[in-house]
Amino acid sequence: ADPFAGLLAVLGSLSPAAPSLALVALWVLALPLAVLGGWFAATRITDRGGLRIFAGVVWALAPTFLTALVDARPAAVMVHLLLPWLFHAAAVAHRSWGAAGAASLILAAVLACAPSLAPAIALLWLVALGIVLGQGSLRGAVRVLWLVVPAAVIFAPLAIWQVQRGSVWALF
Numbered sequence: 001a002d003p004f005a006g007l008l009a010v011l012g013s014l015s016p017a018a019p020s021l022a023l024v025a026l027w028v029l030a031l032p033l034a035v036l037g038g039w040f041a042a043t044r045i046t047d048r049g050g051l052r053i054f055a056g057v058v059w060a061l062a063p064t065f066l067t068a069l070v071d072a073r074p075a076a077v078m079v080h081l082l083l084p085w086l087f088h089a090a091a092v093a094h095r096s097w098g099a100a101g102a103a104s105l106i107l108a109a110v111l112a113c114a115p116s117l118a119p120a121i122a123l124l125w126l127v128a129l130g131i132v133l134g135q136g137s138l139r140g141a142v143r144v145l146w147l148v149v150p151a152a153v154i155f156a157p158l159a160i161w162q163v164q165r166g167s168v169w170a171l172f
Contacts, residue, residue, distance in 0.1 A: 011023065011078075039053065042056065064076070078113045090106075108150040128144050129145065
């Protein structure tokens with residue numbers, strides 16, 4: 001099954017009587033959630049409140065996000081809402097299992113929404129792993145190593161199916 005279909009099922013289960021209502025609520029709350037996500041991501045970069053607010057507003061008013069809202073592209077909207085939270089959690093994943101677990105689940109959701117981000121995220125993951133290993137933190141490296149496990153698990157059935165069909169290039 002497509003991992004994005006699973007993500008939509010989880011979103012739809014938030015209102016079991018009318019699953020589409022959860023998607024409507026996501027659309028209504030998308031702009032405030034984008035501001036909030038941008039603000040939280042900025043907390044990892046700056047201590048200045050004005051810059052945090054500016055970052056949140058800029059993130060919410062990104063043309064790609066607004067276009068995704070207008071064109072009704074749920075995957076693009078969800079990935080835009082999830083990316084700041086991924087940054088927020090992944091920035092401290094080397095220090096805490098809680099942050100590493102949260103970042104790994106958010107990473108799985110981001111990749112389910114936009115599998116095309118996998119090469120860029122894999123490169124960032126390797127850089128982060130190298131930085132943590134360079135600091136001599138084996139525990140931190142194990143936490144960072146964990147980040148890709150849930151994403152690999154949700155994509156494994158799809159990858160196995162493509163390999164069995166003989167279309168290995170379809171993975172890319």
